[in-house]
Amino acid sequence: MKQFITGNHAVAEAARSCRPGIVAAYPITPQTPIYEKLSEMEASGDLGGIMMRMESEHSSMAACISASLTGTRTFTATSSQGLALMHEMLHFASGARAPIVMACVNRTLALPWAFWSDQTDTLSQRDTGWMQIYVEHNQEALDSVLQAFRIAEEVLLPCMVVLEANFISHFMEPVDVPDQADVDRFLPEVSIPQRFDIDNPSYVGAVVSQTQYRDFKHLSQEAMYVALETAESVDQEFGSFFGRSYGLVEAQDLKDAELVLVTSATITSTARVALRQLREKGHKIGLVKIRLFRPFPTEHVRKLLDPVSKIAIIDRNISLGREGIFCAEVKAALCNSPVKKQIQGYLAGIGGTDVDVDLIQRIVLDALSREEFLDRPIWMKEE
Amino acid sequence: MQPLSDPSTSCTADTPCVDVMRSGHAACPGCGQAISMRLVLRAVGPRAIVVTVPSCVSVIAGPFPNAVADMPYYHAAFEVAAASAAGISNALKIQGKQDIPVLAFAGDGGTFDIGLQSLSGAADRNEDFIYVCFDNEGYMNTGIQVSSATPTYTWTGTTPTGNTRRKKQIMEIMAAHRIPYAATASIGFPEDLMQKVQKALDFRGTRFIHLLSPCNTGWKIPENMAPKVSTLAVETNVFPLYEIIDGLQYQITYHSKGLPVEEYLSVQGRYTHLTPEQIKSIQSETDRSWQALKQKSGRQSQLES
Numbered sequence: 048m049k050q051f052i053t054g055n056h057a058v059a060e061a062a063r064s065c066r067p068g069i070v071a072a073y074p075i076t077p078q079t080p081i082y083e084k085l086s087e088m089e090a091s092g093d094l095g096g097i098m099m100r101m102e103s104e105h106s107s108m109a110a111c112i113s114a115s116l117t118g119t120r121t122f123t124a125t126s127s128q129g130l131a132l133m134h135e136m137l138h139f140a141s142g143a144r145a146p147i148v149m150a151c152v153n154r155t156l157a158l159p160w161a162f163w164s165d166q167t168d169t170l171s172q173r174d175t176g177w178m179q180i181y182v183e184h185n186q187e188a189l190d191s192v193l194q195a196f197r198i199a200e201e202v203l204l205p206c207m208v209v210l211e212a213n214f215i216s217h218f219m220e221p222v223d224v225p226d227q228a229d230v231d232r233f234l235p236e237v238s239i240p241q242r243f244d245i246d247n248p249s250y251v252g253a254v255v256s257q258t259q260y261r262d263f264k265h266l267s268q269e270a271m272y273v274a275l276e277t278a279e280s281v282d283q284e285f286g287s288f289f290g291r292s293y294g295l296v297e298a299q300d301l302k303d304a305e306l307v308l309v310t311s312a313t314i315t316s317t318a319r320v321a322l323r324q325l326r327e328k329g330h331k332i333g334l335v336k337i338r339l340f341r342p343f344p345t346e347h348v349r350k351l352l353d354p355v356s357k358i359a360i361i362d363r364n365i366s367l368g369r370e371g372i373f374c375a376e377v378k379a380a381l382c383n384s385p386v387k388k389q390i391q392g393y394l395a396g397i398g399g400t401d402v403d404v405d406l407i408q409r410i411v412l413d414a415l416s417r418e419e420f421l422d423r424p425i426w427m428k429e430e
Numbered sequence: 431m432q433p434l435s436d437p438s439t440s441c442t443a444d445t446p447c448v449d450v451m452r453s454g455h456a457a458c459p460g461c462g463q464a465i466s467m468r469l470v471l472r473a474v475g476p477r478a479i480v481v482t483v484p485s486c487v488s489v490i491a492g493p494f495p496n497a498v499a500d501m502p503y504y505h506a507a508f509e510v511a512a513a514s515a516a517g518i519s520n521a522l523k524i525q526g527k528q529d530i531p532v533l534a535f536a537g538d539g540g541t542f543d544i545g546l547q548s549l550s551g552a553a554d555r556n557e558d559f560i561y562v563c564f565d566n567e568g569y570m571n572t573g574i575q576v577s578s579a580t581p582t583y584t585w586t587g588t589t590p591t592g593n594t595r596r597k598k599q600i601m602e603i604m605a606a607h608r609i610p611y612a613a614t615a616s617i618g619f620p621e622d623l624m625q626k627v628q629k630a631l632d633f634r635g636t637r638f639i640h641l642l643s644p645c646n647t648g649w650k651i652p653e654n655m656a657p658k659v660s661t662l663a664v665e666t667n668v669f670p671l672y673e674i675i676d677g678l679q680y681q682i683t684y685h686s687k688g689l690p691v692e693e694y695l696s697v698q699g700r701y702t703h704l705t706p707e708q709i710k711s712i713q714s715e716t717d718r719s720w721q722a723l724k725q726k727s728g729r730q731s732q733l734e735s
Contacts, residue, residue: 068521068524068525069517069520069521069524071517096524097520097523097524099516099517099520099555100555101513101551102547102548102550102551102554103547103548103551105509105510105513105548106510106512106513106547106548106551107513109506109507109510109513109514109517109548110513110514110516110517110520111517112506112514112517113481113504113506113513113514113515113516113517113518113521114517114518114520114521115517115521116504116518117517117518117521117522117525118521118525119521119524119525121521135507136507136510139506139507242502242504243479243502243504243518244502245477245478245479245501245502245530248497248500248501248502248503249502249503250491250494250495250497250502250503250504250505251502251503251504251505252503252504252505252506253491253492253493253494253495253496253497253503253505254488254489254493254494254505255493255494256493256494259494
């Protein structure tokens with residue numbers, strides 16, 4: 048059924064429809080409406096599972112991990128400082144192979160204090176062993192939560208669904224909220240290992256030797272490779288169930304492109320408009336949207352961008368002392384590409400600043416006319 | 431290896447006990463905490479889930495693939511014994527397995543210091559588990575550093591001239607949360623200890639056992655002294671045995687001989703530097719606390735009569 052709802056509300060609807068046994072959460076702007084909505088659903092009897100109203104995000108993740116290891120489907124949501132506070136437990140979750148799904152609403156990290164969209168909070172958690180899906184709009188947020196549970200429980204790795212503050216979290220859009228029966232068919236009842244089986248006891252989290260530690264990490268990396276295939280097949284299956292699919296990476300107008308713009312999340316929507324206008328003026332620009340960030344779809348990116356020589360990449364995030372994080376990742380993915388590349392990184396939207404059609408067109412025109420491609424990113428600001 | 435107890439038989443102080451915990455654990459010889467764990471697990475039996483956190487408890491549990499007991503064990507992060515136990519007990523509830531007790535084992539660092547927030551949160555929500563704090567009065571697993579459970583004047587590696595702080599009153603903190611059951615226990619009084627663990631099993635909600643567990647290395651006592659020192663802690667009123675129901679009803683469970691604190695302090699190398707004035711000060715503080723406890727317990731007796 049179509050509903051006119053915010054991205055946060057869409058995420059809460061998605062989480063509810065996945066029938067989680069445990070939701071452990073803690074308030075933080077701009078995630079809080081997810082926590083509140085799920086609490087309302089619990090109060091009305093629609094949630095089914097237990098809400099644990101924790102005293103911190105760190106404890107929220109700790110409870111999610113142990114509940115997941117007990118064998119329940121587990122969900123939480125957070126943002127920014129909350130995610131940073133969870134950091135220790137994020138490594139723990141992936142190390143324990145706990146298939147937790149977490150909605151992360153991108154928000155600036157202090158200092159300075161602010162409340163706007165900025166992807167650095169989730170991208171800083173890049174190496175924690177969590178899968179990460181970056182979404183473009185409210186519908187994709189809802190759909191990605193459903194997909195995330197399927198992928199996570201199949202490969203036994205935790206998964207973040209990442210949506211931006213305000214642009215998704217608080218903006219209202221028409222969203223198709225699937226019927227429960229359809230969700231139940233797509234996502235069957237939870238069937239993950241019950242690690243604390245009283246009749247078949249085991250020890251989770253024992254101290255290991257150097258070689259055992261290495262081998263555990265090797266297995267997790269192999270699981271990430273499997274996750275690439277799983278994410279793709281789950282997305283295709285989702286498409287056949289619900290008529291919508293997104294791919295791991297989405298490409299648009301690459302065939303005749305003289306330059307390809309790489310984006311993620313909500314900037315993509317604006318870029319679609321900006322590039323359409325430019326095409327009307329004769330500029331043939333392609334678009335690549337990266338949706339799955341971990342595991343990084345290197346093969347997909349290479350397949351699309353190997354033939355391309357000029358690339359501009361927009362980042363609403365920064366690894367200080369380096370550059371935009373998507374830019375660094377894409378450059379790394381293309382380092383063995385047979386076609387020589389000219390890649391320019393642009394920082395746009397940091398701190399939740401506006402990235403409008405004009406700004407994106409300025410980026411594209413700059414890259415098109417650029418003789419020298421710089422190793423350092425270019426800061427794009429309002430004119 | 432000790433034979434495992436039959437899950438169908440519950441062990442009481444009156445019936446012969448079978449150990450759940452195996453010998454050959456990874457603790458130091460004569461470790462007070464290993465004895466504590468053994469008694470707690472003996473009282474609970476094997477059909478429970480144990481959460482441990484970094485501490486000597488998790489060392490005693492043994493390195494992969496060894497395990498100290500045939501029980502589901504989870505080695506969580508340092509500061510989340512309570513949150514992790516709560517996650518399990520809620521998940522068991524959803525699965526309809528509420529008959530399985532969940533135990534959280536943490537040291538004093540993991541309880542008094544880094545884990546206090548998580549413990550307070552769980553106690554506030556009255557999460558359903560038994561939390562056992564194995565208090566050896568310092569960070570012993572990392573080599574004897576001060577914690578907020580270290581008593582006044584005590585030597586540790588980070589208080590080389592003696593601790594200037596007071597031991598945090600964890601039982602008062604837990605009582606203030608009005609949890610259904612809290613008790614102190616000591617390996618010097620194993621029957622009292624096991625009875626309290628079994629009593630805790632009869633409650634639902636957050637239950638807390640504060641278990642004094644001497645560390646031979648950190649307390650600088652001989653390997654065979656942990657039980658004796660534990661007994662002296664109780665007999666000198668340094669560590670009285672009592673329980674608190676619903677955070678309000680105090681009950682002293684053993685009336686001590688009221689020996690001078692010097693008898694407890696003088697057998698431990700961590701107190702060899704004490705001056706007569708410091709010993710006097712410890713004595714008067716101990717007397718004051720004991721009188722306060724007796725008053726609370728007495729008030730309860732008056733209420734009941």
